[in-house]
Amino acid sequence: MARERWGSKLGIILAVAGSAVGLGNFLRFPAQAARNGGGAFMIPYFVALLLLGIPLMWIEWTIGRFGGGFGHSTAPGMFHTIWEKNKFIKYFGVIGIFGPIVIFIYYIYIESWLLGYSFFAIFGKYNACTTRETMSAFLQGYQGLVQNQYFSSITPAYLFFIVTFALNIIIIYFGISKGIERTCKWTLPVLFIFAIVLAVRVLTLGTPDPAKPENNIVNGLGYLWNPQWSELRNAKVWLAAAGQIFFTLSCGIGMILTYASYLTKQDDVALSGLTASAANEFAEVILGGSIVIPAAFVFFGATEIGKIAAAGTFDLGFVTMPLILQKMAFGNLLGFMWFMLLFIAGITSSISLALPALAFLEDEFNLSKKQASIVLAVTTFIMTQPAVFFLKNGVVDELDFWGGQLCIVVFATIEVILFAWVFGMDRAWTEMHVGSDITIPRIYRFIIKYITPAFLLIILGSWFKQEWVSFLLLRNVPRENIPYIIATRIMLLVFFATLAFFVWLVWKRRAGRIQQ
Amino acid sequence: MTLAGWIFMSVSWLAILGLFVFCLSRTLRSKDQNNGKPD
Numbered sequence: 001m002a003r004e005r006w007g008s009k010l011g012i013i014l015a016v017a018g019s020a021v022g023l024g025n026f027l028r029f030p031a032q033a034a035r036n037g038g039g040a041f042m043i044p045y046f047v048a049l050l051l052l053g054i055p056l057m058w059i060e061w062t063i064g065r066f067g068g069g070f071g072h073s074t075a076p077g078m079f080h081t082i083w084e085k086n087k088f089i090k091y092f093g094v095i096g097i098f099g100p101i102v103i104f105i106y107y108i109y110i111e112s113w114l115l116g117y118s119f120f121a122i123f124g125k126y127n128a129c130t131t132r133e134t135m136s137a138f139l140q141g142y143q144g145l146v147q148n149q150y151f152s153s154i155t156p157a158y159l160f161f162i163v164t165f166a167l168n169i170i171i172i173y174f175g176i177s178k179g180i181e182r183t184c185k186w187t188l189p190v191l192f193i194f195a196i197v198l199a200v201r202v203l204t205l206g207t208p209d210p211a212k213p214e215n216n217i218v219n220g221l222g223y224l225w226n227p228q229w230s231e232l233r234n235a236k237v238w239l240a241a242a243g244q245i246f247f248t249l250s251c252g253i254g255m256i257l258t259y260a261s262y263l264t265k266q267d268d269v270a271l272s273g274l275t276a277s278a279a280n281e282f283a284e285v286i287l288g289g290s291i292v293i294p295a296a297f298v299f300f301g302a303t304e305i306g307k308i309a310a311a312g313t314f315d316l317g318f319v320t321m322p323l324i325l326q327k328m329a330f331g332n333l334l335g336f337m338w339f340m341l342l343f344i345a346g347i348t349s350s351i352s353l354a355l356p357a358l359a360f361l362e363d364e365f366n367l368s369k370k371q372a373s374i375v376l377a378v379t380t381f382i383m384t385q386p387a388v389f390f391l392k393n394g395v396v397d398e399l400d401f402w403g404g405q406l407c408i409v410v411f412a413t414i415e416v417i418l419f420a421w422v423f424g425m426d427r428a429w430t431e432m433h434v435g436s437d438i439t440i441p442r443i444y445r446f447i448i449k450y451i452t453p454a455f456l457l458i459i460l461g462s463w464f465k466q467e468w469v470s471f472l473l474l475r476n477v478p479r480e481n482i483p484y485i486i487a488t489r490i491m492l493l494v495f496f497a498t499l500a501f502f503v504w505l506v507w508k509r510r511a512g513r514i515q516q
Numbered sequence: 517m518t519l520a521g522w523i524f525m526s527v528s529w530l531a532i533l534g535l536f537v538f539c540l541s542r543t544l545r546s547k548d549q550n551n552g553k554p555d
Binding site: 009013038039040046219221222226227268269271272277278279282287399437 | 517518522523524528529531532535536537538542543544
C-alpha cells in the first residue's frame with residue numbers, strides 16, 4: 001500500500017505549527033513570564049529557544065523523515081532503524097507513543113470545555129457571573145466538581161466532550177492530507193485572525209476607568225515586560241524558561257516524528273522546522289503576551305494581578321478572561337473568539353497527539369485506517385473516563401505529570417543522544433541538509449552534539465530533584481486522593497506494558513518472516 | 517512601563533517578527549525540492 005503524503009509543504013508547516021500552538025501559548029507563557037522576571041525572563045527564554053527548542057525541532061523533523069523512508073511512522077521503528085544493534089532501544093521508543101496518548105486523554109477533555117465555553121459565550125450563559133467567585137463557581141459546576149445554580153450535573157460537559165472526541169477521531173480518520181492538513185489549513189488562519197483581533201482590542205484599551213488612571217494598558221504591558229534583573233540569578237527562572245520552550249514547541253514527545261515521517265526523502269526539514277517554530281513564537285510572544293496579562297492588569301489593577309498570574313492556567317482562561325471580555329463592548333462575541341481560538345489551538349494539538357498511536361497500528365500491524373481508528377477511539381475513550389469523572393481527585397494532574405512533564409524530558413534526552421552520538425553528527429548533519437532550503441549555521445553541529453544534551457540532562461536532574469521525587473512519592477497528595485492516583489498509575493503502567501508487548505510482538509513476527 | 521521594558525518588548529517582537537517573515541517568505545518562494553547544501 002502506498003504511503004500517505006502531505007499535500008503541500010505549507011500544509012505540514014501549518015500542521016506542525018498547529019500542533020505547537022496550544023493553550024500554553026496564550027495562557028502559560030504570559031503567566032510564566034510575569035512570574036519569572038518580566039522582560040528579564042526573555043533572556044533565558046531566547047537562550048532556551050536557540051539551544052534547546054530549535055535544535056530539537058530540527059532533530060525530530062530529521063529523524064521523522066529518515067524513519068519514514070523505512071516505512072516507520074513512530075519512535076520504536078525509527079529508534080531501531082538508527083541503532084539496529086541495540087535490542088532495547090525500540091522499547092525506549094514506546095515513550096513516543098505512550099506520552100502523546102497520556103496527554104491526549106486529559107487534554108481532549110480540557111479542549112471540550114473550550115468548545116462548551118464558546119457556546120456559553122455567544123449565548124451569554126455566563127453573563128450573570130460578574131465576580132471571580134461566581135465565575136469560578138460556574139466553572140466548577142460545569143466540571144462537575146459541585147452542583148450549583150449553574151449546573152446540576154456533568155452532563156453538558158460530557159456532551160461537549162463526546163462532540164470534541166468525535167471531531168478528533170473523524171479528522172485523523174480522514175488521514176494526513178485530507179484530514180489533518182485540510183483542518184489546519186482552514187483553522188490556523190482563523191486562530192491567528194481571532195488572536196490578532198483580541199490583541200488589538202486589548203492594546204487599544206487605554207485607560208478604561210478614569211478613576212484609576214494607573215490601570216492603563218501601558219502599565220499592563222510594563223507588568224509583563226519590565227525586567228527584574230535580580231531574577232536572572234535565580235536558577236528556577238532559567239528552568240522555567242527552558243520548560244516553557246519545551247512545552248510550547250511540542251517537541252521531544254514524538255508527534256513531530258510522525259508528522260515528518262510522511263515527507264518524502266527530498267522534502268526540506270531545516271526551513272520547515274524553523275518556520276513552524278517561528279509561527280509558534282509569533283503566536284506566543286507577540287499575540288499571547290498581548291492578551292491575558294495586560295488585559296487583566298487594566299481591569300483588576302496592580303494589587304490583584306500577582307494573584308491572577310499565580311492562579312494558574314485554568315483560572316486565567318476560564319475565569320479571568322471571560323470576566324474581562326464581558327466588560328468590553330461586544331463582550332459575547334469577543335468571548336466566543338477567545339474560546340474558539342483556544343479550541344482551535346487545542347484541536348490542532350490533540351490530533352497530533354493521537355496520530356502516533358494510529359500510525360503505529362497502521363504501520364506495524366497492517367491495520368486499515370478504519371480498523372486503526374476504531375481501536376484508537378475505543379481505547380482512548382475508555383482511558384479518558386478517569387480524567388472526566390475523577391478530575392477533583394487529581395487524576396488530570398497525575399496524567400499531566402507523566403505525559404506532559406516526565407515523558408517529554410526523558411524522551412527528548414534519549415532522542416538527542418541517539419541522533420547526535422549514535423547516528424553520528426556527520427551523518428546527522430548531512431541528513432538534515434538533504435533537500436534543505438536553508439543552510440543551518442555550522443555552530444549547530446556543536447550545539448546539537450554537546451549543548452542540547454547537556455541542557456536536557458541539567459533539566460532532567462534539576463526537575464527530578466526539585467519536583468519529581470516528591471510527586472512520585474505522593475508527598476503532596478491529599479490522603480483521600482491516593483487511591484485514585486495509584487489506580488491512575490496502574491492504568492498507565494498496564495498501557496505502557498501493553499505497548500511494549502506490541503512492539504516485542506511486531507519485531508518477533510518480523511524476525512520470523514525474515515528467517516522464512 | 518520603563519525604558520528597559522520598552523526595549524525588551526521591542527527587541528523581542530522585532531526578533532520574532534523578523535524570523536517569522538524571513539521563514540515564511542523563504543517557504544512561500546521555495547520549490548518543492550531544493551539544493552541546500554551542508555557546510
